[in-house]
Ligand SMILES: Cc1cc2nc3c(=O)[nH]c(=O)nc-3n(C[C@H](O)[C@H](O)[C@H](O)COP(=O)(O)O)c2cc1C
């Protein structure tokens with residue numbers, strides 16, 4: 001399934017056909033990357049052709065501890081991942097502004113994100129954005145010592161060095 005127009009040259013170069021690109025959005029805090037983030041972003045990338053990642057602003061992280069790293073650093077590290085086409089800083093006040101600008105085909109919510117899927121769907125509808133909302137799966141540790149959560153990494157640091 002495709003959505004966004006992309007002009008491409010035909011064999012004789014005189015006319016152009018239309019191909020479509022399926023755009024996916026993932027989002028999150030991404031403070032101290034770990035393999036769970038890689039799992040999520042690779043799964044989100046596989047849902048379409050282009051993956052954009054919205055990196056949450058500190059002010060909007062209000063359901064847990066604020067991130068340690070600045071937003072630009074979190075964005076730059078996410079942007080360097082192979083699965084990611086572009087990471088962008090989220091909007092400070094209205095989280096639907098980047099969605100309106102990017103006009104995605106899919107929003108991939110993380111497996112444990114606190115957002116209510118139905119509330120997001122109805123806000124998208126209200127704003128006239130035609131977009132699927134799906135949930136990604138949880139990445140599991142591949143060995144007992146893996147830390148697939150920023151909070152667990154910070155807890156381990158505090159435990160060992162605090
Ligand atoms: C569809 C969607 C769009 C979002 N856009 C933004 C945004 O523009 N700015 C922002 O600061 N956070 C944005 N967020 C992130 C949330 O506000 C929240 O901070 C985010 O879920 C981080 O939590 P997590 O790291 O626990 O997943 C967005 C979340 C969703 C689901």
Ligand SMILES: Nc1ncnc2c1ncn2[C@@H]1O[C@H](COP(=O)(O)OP(=O)(O)OP(=O)(O)O)[C@@H](O)[C@H]1O
Nearest residue numbers: 028029030036040110111112138139148149150151
């Ligand atoms: N183990 C994991 N498997 C799959 N997705 C994950 C995993 N850990 C985080 N994610 C996803 O990555 C995105 C960003 O997550 P976030 O930055 O909150 O990381 P976190 O490790 O869950 O943080 P914290 O431990 O502080 O809650 C979210 O969509 C989240 O669901």
